[in-house]
Amino acid sequence: MYNDNxxxxxxxxxxxxxxxxxxxVVSNFYDGVLIGQHTAPTLNITNKQLYIGSRVEDRRYWYGLLTCFTIHDxxxxxxxxxxxxxxxK
Structure with a gap:
């Protein structure tokens, strides 16, 4: 199972x-739609593996490919x- 494209x-x-x-199994959902899945040997998934940016120092939000987002859980x-x-919804 692999689809990160x-x-x-x-x-x-x-x-x-x-x-x-x-x-x-890591599953990515975008607005309720499954857009990618792959197997992962560990629970330690980083923002670099998600290709979504880097953490803003001392903050709980990230900046990068997406202008700004918050981690809720x-x-x-x-x-x-x-x-x-x-x-x-």
């Missing part, structure tokens, strides 16, 4: 991007991710 259209609107980890399973996206 996806593009996200940045349109100036807020979107929901979630990375879920369950049973060694560090522990999502695939079911948690779907539930969170349903909650935010």
């Amino acid at each position: 996806f593009e996200i259209d940045i349109d100036g609107e807020w979107h929901c991007f979630i990375t879920a980890f369950e049973n060694g 560090y522990c999502f399973t695939e079911a948690d991710a779907k539930g969170f996206m349903d909650y935010t």
Whole structure:
């Protein structure tokens, strides 16, 4: 299972991007749509592996390919991710 070749259209609107980890599988969701999955030997996934930027010093947000985003939770399973996206609709 491997699909990291996806593009996200940045349109100036807020979107929901979630990375879920369950049973060694990392799943990426964008606005409720599964856009990529791959296996991972560890739970230690970094922003460099996600290609989304770098942490702003002493802050809880990141800057990079996406202008600015916030990390809301560090522990999502695939079911948690779907539930969170349903909650935010």
